[in-house]
Amino acid sequence: xxxxxxxxxxxxxxxxxxxxxxxxxxxxxxxxxxxxxxxxxxxxxxxxxxxxxxxxxxxxxxxxxxxxxxxxxxxxxxxxxxxxxxxxxxxxxxxxxxxxxxxxxxxxxxxxxx
Amino acid sequence: xxxxxxxxxxxxxxxxxxxxxxxxxxxxxxxxxxxxxxxxxxxxxxxxxxxxxxxxxxxxxxxxxxxxxxxxxxxxxxxxxxxxxxxxxxxxxxxxxxxxxxxxxxxxxxxx
Numbered sequence: 622x623x624x625x626x627x628x629x630x631x632x633x634x635x636x637x638x639x640x641x642x643x644x645x646x647x648x649x650x651x652x653x654x655x656x657x658x659x660x661x662x663x664x665x666x667x668x669x670x671x672x673x674x675x676x677x678x679x680x681x682x683x684x685x686x687x688x689x690x691x692x693x694x695x696x697x698x699x700x701x702x703x704x705x706x707x708x709x710x711x712x713x714x715x716x717x718x719x720x721x722x723x724x725x726x727x728x729x730x731x732x733x734x735x
Numbered sequence: 736x737x738x739x740x741x742x743x744x745x746x747x748x749x750x751x752x753x754x755x756x757x758x759x760x761x762x763x764x765x766x767x768x769x770x771x772x773x774x775x776x777x778x779x780x781x782x783x784x785x786x787x788x789x790x791x792x793x794x795x796x797x798x799x800x801x802x803x804x805x806x807x808x809x810x811x812x813x814x815x816x817x818x819x820x821x822x823x824x825x826x827x828x829x830x831x832x833x834x835x836x837x838x839x840x841x842x843x844x845x846x847x
Binding site: 664665721722726 | 766770777779780783785790793823837838840841843
């Protein structure tokens with residue numbers, strides 16, 4: 622969705638390196654969700670961010686919400702091959718016509734080379 | 736706790752046929768959402784059900800329909816299949832809304 626832009630589209634990093642994925646919304650974010658997907662499989666919930674400045678961590682993955690910039694970043698520290706997959710952000714804009722649905726970005730494909 | 740299950744996992748259909756996909760949510764979850772994922776369009780919202788009521792619908796033609804049963808299990812139906820309907824169909828369940836949706840493994844539909 623162009624309403625939710627993810628960058629970069631793909632990323633190849635060497636094992637042990639840090640990386641950052643960005644998700645930028647065209648509208649004010651009420652909630653921002655990060656998911657990980659292995660190719661052809663379902664999505665695994667990683668984190669939900671709701672408040673500006675909120676930062677959450679799960680193992681070596683940290684996500685932050687910048688409300689003013691309408692942007693969220695996902696940072697992986699000391700990447701491992703197990704981090705490989707597609708990372709998707711989903712937006713909740715808190716609008717009546719978008720109630721109960723998530724709009725997803727196009728995803729960032731991450732490959733971690735051993 | 737068992738996760739979201741979807742059946743069948745793979746399906747091959749011919750243009751013009753119809754198909755029904757099934758989704759069983761996590762026990763206790765009353766909200767079920769359906770998404771279509773294709774390489775070109777990405778992950779797109781189809782519809783969401785809560786307590787057997789559709790609360791929102793995405794921008795898909797009327798050939799796509801769904802329903803939810805009293806036990807929260809949900810089905811989606813696609814009639815008059817087109818080649819462009821080939822996709823991974825994912826369902827997700829949550830307690831009462833979209834927060835922390837848990838996704839099933841998906842049903843991969845191929846239309847020939």
